[in-house]
Amino acid sequence: MNEERQNERDSQLSAMFDGELSAAECELLARRLSKDEALRGQWSRYSMIGAALRAERGVKLHDRVAIRVQAQISQEVIYGDATAADSAVMARPALTAGEARGGVTDRWMRFARPVFGVSIAAGVAAASILWLRNQESPEILAANPVPQTVTLAPEATGTVAVSPAPIEVTERVISNGEPERYTTPVPNSSTSIAPPARLANYVVAHSEYSSPLTRRMALLGLVASDGSGVPAEDTAASDQRPEDRTQVNAH
Amino acid sequence: MTTEESDLVLVKRVQRGDKTAFDLLVRKYQHKVVKLVLRYVRNPAEAEDIAQEAFIKAYRALPQFRGDSAFYTWMYRIAINTAKNQLASRDRSPIAYDLDLTDPEESHSVQTKLQDPDTPEGMALTEEIRGIVNSAIEGLPEELKTAIVLRELDGLSYEEIAAAMECPVGTVRSRIFRAREAIDKRLREVFEGGLGRTEEMV
Numbered sequence: 001m002n003e004e005r006q007n008e009r010d011s012q013l014s015a016m017f018d019g020e021l022s023a024a025e026c027e028l029l030a031r032r033l034s035k036d037e038a039l040r041g042q043w044s045r046y047s048m049i050g051a052a053l054r055a056e057r058g059v060k061l062h063d064r065v066a067i068r069v070q071a072q073i074s075q076e077v078i079y080g081d082a083t084a085a086d087s088a089v090m091a092r093p094a095l096t097a098g099e100a101r102g103g104v105t106d107r108w109m110r111f112a113r114p115v116f117g118v119s120i121a122a123g124v125a126a127a128s129i130l131w132l133r134n135q136e137s138p139e140i141l142a143a144n145p146v147p148q149t150v151t152l153a154p155e156a157t158g159t160v161a162v163s164p165a166p167i168e169v170t171e172r173v174i175s176n177g178e179p180e181r182y183t184t185p186v187p188n189s190s191t192s193i194a195p196p197a198r199l200a201n202y203v204v205a206h207s208e209y210s211s212p213l214t215r216r217m218a219l220l221g222l223v224a225s226d227g228s229g230v231p232a233e234d235t236a237a238s239d240q241r242p243e244d245r246t247q248v249n250a251h
Numbered sequence: 252m253t254t255e256e257s258d259l260v261l262v263k264r265v266q267r268g269d270k271t272a273f274d275l276l277v278r279k280y281q282h283k284v285v286k287l288v289l290r291y292v293r294n295p296a297e298a299e300d301i302a303q304e305a306f307i308k309a310y311r312a313l314p315q316f317r318g319d320s321a322f323y324t325w326m327y328r329i330a331i332n333t334a335k336n337q338l339a340s341r342d343r344s345p346i347a348y349d350l351d352l353t354d355p356e357e358s359h360s361v362q363t364k365l366q367d368p369d370t371p372e373g374m375a376l377t378e379e380i381r382g383i384v385n386s387a388i389e390g391l392p393e394e395l396k397t398a399i400v401l402r403e404l405d406g407l408s409y410e411e412i413a414a415a416m417e418c419p420v421g422t423v424r425s426r427i428f429r430a431r432e433a434i435d436k437r438l439r440e441v442f443e444g445g446l447g448r449t450e451e452m453v
Contacts, residue, residue, distance in 0.1 A: 010428065010432065011424065011425065011428040014424070014427060014428040014431050014432075015409075015424050015428070016257055017279065018254065018257075018402060018408075018409065018427065019253050019254025019255065019256065019257035019258070020257075020408070020409045020424060021257060023256060023260060026256075026257050026260045027260055027264075030260055030261055030264055030269075030272055030275070031264075033271065033272075033275060034264070034269050034271040034272060040271070040274065040275065040278070042435065043275060043278055043279070044278045045435050045438055045439075046431055046435070047278055047279050047280075047281070047282060048282070048380065048384075048438075049384055049403070049431060049434050049435065049438075050282075050403045051282035051283075051286075052380055052381045052383075052384035052385070053384060053385075053388065053399070053400070053403045053404060054403065054404060055381065056282060056283075056285075056286045057286075057289075058285075058286070058289045058293075058295045058298070059282050059285050059286050059289070059295070059377075060285075060295060060299070060374075060376075060377050061282070061376070061377045061380040061381065062376070062377070063278065063281070064299060065277065065281040065284075065285065065299050065302050065303050065306070066274060066277045066278045066281050068303050069274075069277045069303055069306045069307060069310075070270075070274050070277070072303075072307055073270055073273060073307065073310050074270070076307075076310060076311070078268045078270065079265065079266050079267070079268055079313065079314055080266055080267040080268040
């Protein structure tokens, strides 16, 4: 290598040490440094000159730390592909400052990643709230059943008044031996449609024992009921003969 | 290009599998890191051990380094944490020696070695290097001396030095290079055979 070229190379080395060399030149010189021990020695002496000028107290001017670290990392894993370090240079000779900082895509991803994270978290939270609200009603009803008071008309005309609040039961026996009021618990499940169906079957099967008007009212009550079946069941029970009533209670 | 970007070129090379690029970073910053660690531990040999450990930690963590901060800033934090951890572990487990320290003379000898295990030769060598560098600086033309001092002691960029010295940036680059070359020539004359011989002497 002639003196002029060597001077130019050494000048580049000095500029690279100070971070004043262009990225492309820096990459090429780094490639050269990886193969040239003498050049690395020169790099070390530049570092030593700076340390000596700064007169850093207690700092020994030698390469002991670097030599030990080099020996230790020689046994460490090699990142990436060792040949890729140079092939990347060949494929992409000029590393721009933007690329060196990580690139536009990386920066965009850095911004977008937390936004995606927050969106997913909000979606999960909303779904959880909706699911809990759907699950809440039956649980609360089951935990706090509201008693219903059914008041029967004395002549069993079919008028049924349902009031949700009272808990206390005042049992007054009317003329036919039936109590005037029943207090029945609200069913635990809103999906229990089996009792009205069974009751309907029962009413149909025993229709021959009841008067036409009473039978019609009982059926209307069943049809009009929302599926809970409680009012209709009580009305039907009031219409039955005493021997049948025990069967209803058993249901 | 800044020092951060120049270091990042080396970091990227390490991440692509070039271990010698990491060696360059260690050689560049080893003295600064040792100086930093010396704020936490007084013993220079212990400071070197901690600096070595910090560099190894940095190498192992380098795949995760994305260049959000400068390499030296990142290295600085690793070195401080390593030094603090070392201090904490030393506080937790005091060193026990299998030596009979009842003999006052022997006790004094051991303690002296623990405080500064570096050999006098090593200290003398460091002083000698400093002497060579300082005498070489004194022998430089004024414009070279000013340029290298502004760069190394004041940490100014080439552009700032150019503004201070009222000359083009290219001239600053040339002056700093020529100053380094002159000092390096003196060093090579003294330590013929390069830094390997320096290490042997230490």
